[in-house]
Amino acid sequence: MAALGEQSEEQAMAAQPKPQNRRPISNIVIVVAMQTEALPIVNRFQLTEDPHSPFPRGVPWVRYQGTYKDLNISLVWPGKDPTLGVDSVGTISSALVTYAAIQALQPDLIINAGTAGGFKAKGASIGDVFIVSDCAFHDRRIPIPVFDLYGVGVRKTFEAPNLVKELNLKVGKLSTGDSLDMTQQDESSIIANDATVKDMEGAAIVYVSDLLKVPAMFVKAVTDIIDGDKPTAEEFLQNLAAVTAALDLAVEQVINFINGKCVSEL
Amino acid sequence: MAALGEQSEEQAMAAQPKPQNRRPISNIVIVVAMQTEALPIVNRFQLTEDPHSPFPRGVPWVRYQGTYKDLNISLVWPGKDPTLGVDSVGTISSALVTYAAIQALQPDLIINAGTAGGFKAKGASIGDVFIVSDCAFHDRRIPIPVFDLYGVGVRKTFEAPNLVKELNLKVGKLSTGDSLDMTQQDESSIIANDATVKDMEGAAIVYVSDLLKVPAMFVKAVTDIIDGDKPTAEEFLQNLAAVTAALDLAVEQVINFINGKCVSEL
Numbered sequence: 355m356a357a358l359g360e361q362s363e364e365q366a367m368a369a370q371p372k373p374q375n376r377r378p379i380s381n382i383v384i385v386v387a388m389q390t391e392a393l394p395i396v397n398r399f400q401l402t403e404d405p406h407s408p409f410p411r412g413v414p415w416v417r418y419q420g421t422y423k424d425l426n427i428s429l430v431w432p433g434k435d436p437t438l439g440v441d442s443v444g445t446i447s448s449a450l451v452t453y454a455a456i457q458a459l460q461p462d463l464i465i466n467a468g469t470a471g472g473f474k475a476k477g478a479s480i481g482d483v484f485i486v487s488d489c490a491f492h493d494r495r496i497p498i499p500v501f502d503l504y505g506v507g508v509r510k511t512f513e514a515p516n517l518v519k520e521l522n523l524k525v526g527k528l529s530t531g532d533s534l535d536m537t538q539q540d541e542s543s544i545i546a547n548d549a550t551v552k553d554m555e556g557a558a559i560v561y562v563s564d565l566l567k568v569p570a571m572f573v574k575a576v577t578d579i580i581d582g583d584k585p586t587a588e589e590f591l592q593n594l595a596a597v598t599a600a601l602d603l604a605v606e607q608v609i610n611f612i613n614g615k616c617v618s619e620l
Numbered sequence: 621m622a623a624l625g626e627q628s629e630e631q632a633m634a635a636q637p638k639p640q641n642r643r644p645i646s647n648i649v650i651v652v653a654m655q656t657e658a659l660p661i662v663n664r665f666q667l668t669e670d671p672h673s674p675f676p677r678g679v680p681w682v683r684y685q686g687t688y689k690d691l692n693i694s695l696v697w698p699g700k701d702p703t704l705g706v707d708s709v710g711t712i713s714s715a716l717v718t719y720a721a722i723q724a725l726q727p728d729l730i731i732n733a734g735t736a737g738g739f740k741a742k743g744a745s746i747g748d749v750f751i752v753s754d755c756a757f758h759d760r761r762i763p764i765p766v767f768d769l770y771g772v773g774v775r776k777t778f779e780a781p782n783l784v785k786e787l788n789l790k791v792g793k794l795s796t797g798d799s800l801d802m803t804q805q806d807e808s809s810i811i812a813n814d815a816t817v818k819d820m821e822g823a824a825i826v827y828v829s830d831l832l833k834v835p836a837m838f839v840k841a842v843t844d845i846i847d848g849d850k851p852t853a854e855e856f857l858q859n860l861a862a863v864t865a866a867l868d869l870a871v872e873q874v875i876n877f878i879n880g881k882c883v884s885e886l
Contacts, residue, residue: 410723440767442770446711446828449712449715449716450828457676493797495799496709496799496801498857500705501709532771532798534767535762535763537805562712562716566678587764591764
């Protein structure tokens with residue numbers, strides 16, 4: 355089949371070092387799901403909303419942009435749901451805005467920054483910031499051979515070993531699903547995914563960036579302890595503002611480390 | 621906020637009859653998730669694979685195209701997963717390929733044709749073909765006010781009352797999730813969604829076509845009875861080939877009815 359033939363060619367190309375690996379990173383897209391997570395980062399880097407949106411007319415997606423040191427930084431956010439007025443969270447909106455941003459902005463690197471639930475049994479505490487090593491889904495169960503693996507969709511993220519070491523950041527695996535709560539089946543899958551953090555976007559964003567061959571990093575700050583005593587929604591809302599402050603500080607450290615380096619130096 | 625402001629303008633525009641409503645439909649995109657579902661339709665309309673894919677390099681998405689009576693027909697299929705070789709089923713791939721196809725091909729109408737599970741308690745039998753009146757998700761639980769509604773994401777599909785009447789088709793509601801199986805929580809949500817059929821793509825496709833203001837119709841053929849005795853995966857695989865034959869016959873009837881008509885006449 356043509357599609358598979360093409361892919362083999364792509365895979366062969368991926369094995370060669372890419373030209374952009376040898377020049378400093380100049381163009382970063384930060385993907386953020388919620389306005390509360392986005393605005394501290396927008397303010398920290400003095401980004402402004404792009405008056406000429408690169409996105410199609412009618413979509414609520416927003417791009418903020420600016421220059422910081424030697425970097426062009428865009429922050430894209432899927433915006434508020436046109437009908438309901440809440441943040442367009444979850445895998446579908448994030449996948450779409452990541453796809454559209456890569457097509458329009460041709461970034462050297464994607465960074466998904468956001469909040470996450472954490473498992474204390476795996477060493478997570480409120481306010482911890484993790485760099486993600488692997489993403490997978492915990493709510494795509496397809497009990498047919500090979501489709502089962504497709505559903506889980508384990509993917510390595512872009513490894514940034516020098517960055518992790520230099521900034522002394524925690525590293526953990528991420529499990530993604532479209533629900534804020536966690537059923538028994540979700541929990542079993544999350545344990546099978548060996549996840550320390552749980553979110554609603556990550557595995558979808560790395561799926562898209564993998565398809566389009568753009569490296570993607572994940573910076574996740576813990577708002578709630580899933581295997582703790584408090585109800586997730588309540589704990590999430592209570593800690594959201596304070597934890598986004600920790601998140602945007604971590605994003606600044608990551609961006610400062612990236613500045614002037616090429617992808618292979620991270 | 622700018623994004624909401626823009627949307628209000630869009631909504632105001634949507635209230636006016638669109639110019640394309642008054643001219644005959646000329647450009648249709650059929651979105652299909654699996655190759656087994658796609659090929660009978662490709663053969664029936666003698667579509668051929670587009671040698672100049674409208675999609676970015678590296679993605680496995682495939683477009684078949686052709687002319688049938690007065691219609692330009694494209695069938696888009698998210699292709700085989702580049703790593704695992706199985707059909708790229710589920711909400712994320714379907715949302716992405718629908719988005720990319722609308723951007724590239726500017727269709728007058730989207731038709732999502734595919735197989736589905738059916739509930740016998742709601743009148744579904746193996747081989748039945750349904751036109752969908754409403755789509756919603758059953759695996760996006762976000763127990764925070766308003767976010768809960770966003771998660772369920774109920775949307776009316778494009779109503780084609782004349783088509784339904786003329787072709788004497790069954791009409792039912794569709795519930796979408798990324799798993800082939802059904803947990804207790806899924807079942808409760810599906811009941812709350814009042815669904816007769818269950819699939820893995822529909823609500824994502826109508827989400828995208830709503831954002832981009834393209835009418836979307838759904839033709840779903842029942843491969844398995846969810847509230848029956850047989851395991852879903854087994855029954856699905858057993859009936860897949862036979863039911864896709866019923867599906868492509870229904871798609872032909874739908875296309876024949878659409879030919880020469882404008883959107884408002886359907």
